[in-house]
Each structure stands twice: as structure tokens, then as C-alpha cells.
Amino acid sequence: QLGLLALLGTLAGVGAYKLGLRALSPRVEMGRALSAGEFVPYYQPLVRGDDYEWCGLEVLMRWKHPTDGLIPADLFIPYAERSGLIVPMTEHLMIQTCRELAPHAKRLPPDFHIGINISAAHCMDLRLIDQCRQFLSAFPAGSIVLVLELTERELIEPTDVTDRLFAELRGLGVKIAIDDFGTGQSSLAYLQKFHIDALKIDRSFVAMAGSDVLSRHILDNIIDLANRLNLDVVAEGVESTQQRDYLSERGVQYLQGYFFGRPMPIDPLLQTLKQAPPG
Numbered sequence: 001q002l003g004l005l006a007l008l009g010t011l012a013g014v015g016a017y018k019l020g021l022r023a024l025s026p027r028v029e030m031g032r033a034l035s036a037g038e039f040v041p042y043y044q045p046l047v048r049g050d051d052y053e054w055c056g057l058e059v060l061m062r063w064k065h066p067t068d069g070l071i072p073a074d075l076f077i078p079y080a081e082r083s084g085l086i087v088p089m090t091e092h093l094m095i096q097t098c099r100e101l102a103p104h105a106k107r108l109p110p111d112f113h114i115g116i117n118i119s120a121a122h123c124m125d126l127r128l129i130d131q132c133r134q135f136l137s138a139f140p141a142g143s144i145v146l147v148l149e150l151t152e153r154e155l156i157e158p159t160d161v162t163d164r165l166f167a168e169l170r171g172l173g174v175k176i177a178i179d180d181f182g183t184g185q186s187s188l189a190y191l192q193k194f195h196i197d198a199l200k201i202d203r204s205f206v207a208m209a210g211s212d213v214l215s216r217h218i219l220d221n222i223i224d225l226a227n228r229l230n231l232d233v234v235a236e237g238v239e240s241t242q243q244r245d246y247l248s249e250r251g252v253q254y255l256q257g258y259f260f261g262r263p264m265p266i267d268p269l270l271q272t273l274k275q276a277p278p279g
């Protein structure tokens with residue numbers, strides 16, 4: 001019998017690389033992990049593209065497994081999406097994020113953006129409205145901006161339910177960002193239909209900043225498109241001064257990547273907040 005991680009690894013398409021954990025099924029094991037509170041938030045800083053000041057973060061899920069240690073998102077998120085468990089997992093993650101961050105709300109820079117990754121299945125679930133309302137109510141009014149990141153890899157089918165969901169979210173002031181932009185097939189009509197506020201350029205394109213002319217051309221075109229559509233642009237995966245400078249010269253509003261800070265647990269994040277902002 002395959003170990004859990006091997007099984008998850010295969011499902012995630014990254015190959016079986018770790019054996020040793022016995023589980024009846026990943027569904028059962030992940031259900032157990034959810035009740036045990038093993039899915040935890042990590043936080044990665046987001047800075048402004050003009051002055052590199054800290055202005056937000058993205059919440060990234062990690063699995064703190066009792067025997068296998070910290071399991072990266074790529075390894076279990078695809079399975080969580082396939083099994084439907086991603087919805088309660090995300091709900092739990094939002095509650096934990098509130099618990100960890102809301103007590104420090106006064107120390108956050110104004111208009112602080114908090115990005116949460118939302119899977120397509122969650123966009124058919126009207127409970128998301130209340131989950132966002134509760135999230136916002138944990139913070140002093142107007143102190144944060146909640147941003148839902150929807151990946152371009154899974155297109156959302158427009159229905160009466162999604163119409164109502166997106167309208168109510170907009171009413172709450174929740175912003176919508178298209179994640180991994182450039183890797184999927186969302187059309188301009190799609191971007192308009194869902195009243196998108198921001199595009200997150202996938203890091204495979206950001207890596208082109210220091211590359212050949214053709215690759216840079218692709219990156220420039222994505223930035224131009226976003227500007228023409230009046231959308232904010234977030235560049236993810238910024239790893240070098242060269243990439244940072246290239247993107248800020250082109251007016252990219254927000255930058256995120258190892259260059260400014262890695263995803264980290266709440267304690268180091270709060271330390272960073274006390275000292276100088278990242279970057």
C-alpha cells in the first residue's frame with residue numbers, strides 16, 4: 001500500500017517521493033487532519049511597486065503533519081480540491097487567520113490587503129458570503145481589504161448562484177483577483193463578467209523580466225493589458241533586484257516574492273511588523 005504522501009504526490013502530479021506514512025485513504029487522513037487543526041496559515045508579504053513599503057500579505061496553507069512535518073501546498077491542495085474538502089479547509093484557514101491577525105490590526109499599515117486563495121468549488125457556495133462577512137467583522141471597520149484570489153486554471157461557470165455571490169461580495173467591499181494570470185484561458189469577457197479588481201501575474205512570467213527580448217515582450221503585454229483594463233497588477237515570484245526594478249519601472253502596483261519575504265508563520269511575521277517592513 002502506498003503511503004499518504006506518495007499517494008498525494010501522485011495525485012498532485014509531482015510523483016511519489018516520500019513513503020512511510022500509512023493511511024486508509026487521503027480523504028480520511030485529510031479529514032482527520034482538518035479536525036485536528038493541522039492545516040495552518042503561512043503569510044507572505046506584499047509590497048507596493050513604487051516605494052516597496054509593506055501593504056499586505058497572501059495567506060498560504062500548510063499542512064503541519066504530526067510525523068511528516070510541514071507539507072507544501074502543491075502536494076495536498078489539488079487533492080483537497082478534488083475531494084471537496086478544500087471548502088471547509090479554507091473556512092478554517094480564514095478563521096485562524098482572523099484569530100492570529102485581528103489582535104494586531106492596529107499595527108498593520110492602512111488599507112492592508114489580505115489575500116485568500118479560493119477554489120472554484122467555493123465560488124458556487126453562498127456560505128462564502130457569510131465567511132467573508134465574519135472575516136471582515138473581526139477587524140476594525142475599513143482597516144483591511146479582503147482579496148479573494150481565484151486561479152485562472154479553473155474557470156468559474158457563470159450561474160445565478162455565482163451572480164448573486166459576486167454581487168454580494170462586491171457589496172461587502174471584497175476585492176477579486178485573478179491568480180496565475182497568463183497560465184489559463186480567461187477571456188476579456190470573463191474578466192468583465194466577474195468584475196475583477198486585480199491580476200496576479202504568474203511567477204513563470206515574472207521570471208521573464210531578466211530573460212530574452214521575446215519573453216520580456218510577453219510580460220510587457222500582460223502588464224499593458226491589465227493597465228488598459230484598469231486593473232491593479234500584482235507580480236508574484238519576485239526574486240531579484242533586476243526583476244523588482246523591471247516591474248516597478250513598468251508601473252506594476254504590487255510586488256510579492258522571496259526577494260521581499262518568504263511565506264512564514266504568524267510569529268516571525270509579527271516580528272517583521274515590529275521592525276522595518278520587508279524589502
Ligand code: C2E
Pocket residue numbers: 044059060061062072073074077086090093117118119149151179180203236237238239256257258259263
Ligand atoms: P499561488 O497562489 O500562485 O501562490 C504563490 C506560490 O508561489 C506559493 O507557493 C508561494 O510560496 C510561492 N512563491 C512566492 N514567492 C516566490 C518566489 O519568489 N519564488 C518562488 N519560486 N516561489 C514563490 P505555495 O505556498 O507552495 O502554494 C502553491 C499553490 O497552492 C498556490 O499558488 C495556490 O494555488 C495553492 N494554495 C496555497 N494555499 C492555498 C489555499 O489556502 N487555498 C487554495 N485553494 N489554494 C492554495
Ligand code: CA
Pocket residue numbers: 058117149179
Ligand atoms: Ca495566490
Ligand code: CA
Pocket residue numbers: 179180202203236
Ligand atoms: Ca502562481
Ligand code: CA
Pocket residue numbers: 051052053054276277278279
Ligand atoms: Ca521596505
